[in-house]
Amino acid sequence: MKRFADKTVLITGGTSGIGFATARRLLDEGAYVVITGRHETRLDAALARLDAAPERVLAVRADVASLADLDRLMERVDAWRGGIDAVFANAGVGVFKPSEEMTEADFDHTVDVNFKGVFFTVTKALPLLRDRASIVLNASWTLHRGLSVASVYSASKAAVHNLARTLGAELAPRGIRINSVSPGYIDTEMYREFNTDPEVEARIVADIPLGALGHAEEVASAVAFLASSDASYITGQDLVIDGGVLGSVPSQDPSEDPSQDAAQDAAQNPASPPSQTPDPDPASASAS
Template identity: 45%
Template structure:
């Protein structure tokens, strides 16, 4: 690897699986001191072992402001300031409008929208000058997709936050950008489906719906995250980097 993040501290919420874990591995391989969060202690410990390179795992729920406060206290006391922040933690709750419950709505909004907002707000005292902040959205932020109304709305909100945060933090030299994947082959399908068979069917349908006729790979999204985290994207701010297999454009 080229050491693009040598001696930098990177924190990734929801870093114990999927895109977050792939990004943590790539950042660590590029020389970063990596901190990941997750809600499940066993999954978090396993992820830390996979990442290696002295990675630190902190059990935290991004929807809990108390957890975020404790998280940043731990990170600052261990590594000092933060050079790269990836707000990746999210849940994928699907359902038709007529059947969507308040509990489903609140769970999704609290993690995806509120969690992203306060992950960045609580990080402000610890972000170094020139830091890179990366928010994870989704290609559905600009689409109408059945059963995705709540999820798509939270991801559209994150795209909006990217613009607003970028303007507010410009004076500190902090760059905020949005990374927007299409459907990616992760365990999120298992969370959204009732059975393994249903999850497999969802994956096939999503892949077939994409112009490239396949799902994205977590490692592909991690490569884009590395670009946004590194100095190579120094002239990019408040922007959206779309990796969706052509889904939002073709």
């Protein structure tokens, strides 16, 4: 029996990167999957790449920062499957600048998608969540380490993990579990689009104890575990998928060369126009 046989899973930001890899993984494990994105053309392309039976996948255009969009999303899911067994709140954005250069619009956009969007994705889904459902939130390893030019982004991701802890306690009486994942340097489409400097990548890889970038499929495996009954006694936790970065000492103190520190930050989380990852608008290299 497949772990997600006849289960319904909602994945926000599911058109590329970690969200897409998770959709593919859960389809392989028997799930009915709902993916969201902000652009119809990218949703259509994702459906073609997933190559699943039409009755197994529902694609819905939705911006998680819009409560009206979330209401419409839940109506579509309810009409399609009548309930939800797991949610992966994955959509997020990144704006990376020195703090003194952050505008109110930058701040609001980051918080609207990364924190407000995640919170209301969960709360709007609650009426559809079946008892003993599972929720996984996409946070980021940056919530555990101070990084230059990432103050608002890191704070928004810390808020995401704190939601996992507090909502984990709140939803426990229904048997609903909620956890977060914190990806590190993940080799996604966005990473390749924005990190074109081999020297910067060499420095990044040198600071990863496992000696390589991660892959979206590896994060998807972690999400699948937390969303499954295999993690039935785990809630309120954060699972870091970073190749050992947080547990190691960097090969060079970033303070010795701030320009290289900023370059690494940009490779991990390149600055971008407003967008939702992993909808492949420029946003976060790890799609987190």
